Amino acid sequence: MELHSSTLLAVVFGMFLLLLFLVLAIVIFRAVLRRPSSSPPLIPTEDGHYEVAGKRVSCSHCHGSRFQTKEILLNTWLLSLLRIDWLDSSAIVLTCQECGQLTWFAQDE
């Protein structure tokens, strides 16, 4: 049996449409089912510290209160497989400037 190039092109195009549909379904699914904000926000204070739920954040190891912040993606296998992991949720990570311990805070969008 000989495979025609037009048949192969139709199969590739169909797979592309299927992948596109899957990506759109994931985006819509995540947007519809997104839960309302439940985690308290991380608030930088004027003196260079951070507060969560009304309490100043301190390092659980050295009790330091100076941090560097970075937003980290919480990757899931499906979105990583599809190479659209930028759609995943994220967290704010505080890195203690004294000892380097990482403290994670969920970040609702």
Ligand SMILES: [Zn+2]
């Ligand atoms: Zn520390």
